Amino acid sequence: MRRKDREITDKNRILEILQTAKILHLGLFDEGYPYVVPLHYGFTCGEEGAVTFYMHGAREGHKLDLIRKDPHVCIELECDVEEESGGDVPCAYGSFYASVIARGTAEILEDPEEKAKGLKCLMLTQTGREFEISPKMAMAVAVIRVKVDELTAKSKAKQ
Numbered sequence: 001m002r003r004k005d006r007e008i009t010d011k012n013r014i015l016e017i018l019q020t021a022k023i024l025h026l027g028l029f030d031e032g033y034p035y036v037v038p039l040h041y042g043f044t045c046g047e048e049g050a051v052t053f054y055m056h057g058a059r060e061g062h063k064l065d066l067i068r069k070d071p072h073v074c075i076e077l078e079c080d081v082e083e084e085s086g087g088d089v090p091c092a093y094g095s096f097y098a099s100v101i102a103r104g105t106a107e108i109l110e111d112p113e114e115k116a117k118g119l120k121c122l123m124l125t126q127t128g129r130e131f132e133i134s135p136k137m138a139m140a141v142a143v144i145r146v147k148v149d150e151l152t153a154k155s156k157a158k159q
Helices: 013-020 062-071 112-127
Strands: 021-030 033-040 042-045 050-058 072-084 094-108 142-158
Touching: 013 021, 013 042, 013 072, 013 094, 021 050, 021 062, 033 050, 033 062, 042 112, 050 072, 050 094, 050 112, 062 094, 062 142, 072 142
Parallel strands: none
Antiparallel strands: 021 033, 021 072, 042 050, 050 142, 072 094, 094 142
């Protein structure tokens, strides 16, 4: 990370960012070009701090085809975005923000119980509510799980 002064290492602050942002951008390999798609998500954080993301979508489509070809992905999400005024100096403008970038391996879940678990996690992250999701309901959609290998977070907060 180039701007060490903006790096966030506090686990609780990172979890706060993950809870606050509601859309993640999933980056995939698409032959010679990156393919980035915005998605709703859920996440879990294990005891050792390992983060796992869950996303859902149609049971077939381009992103699933790309994951099958190459499961290595990049995730980006941000929150608390606000313009920082530079007044009459264009180069003095900027943004306040908090962001997370993660790299990991995506898996398209097949097991109905695992899919339901991922969807419950997604709904909790998105709504703050716990829902019952049956394996039968889960089979109507594709569920993607990304186990994170590395994660960085940074912020430029208002003073």
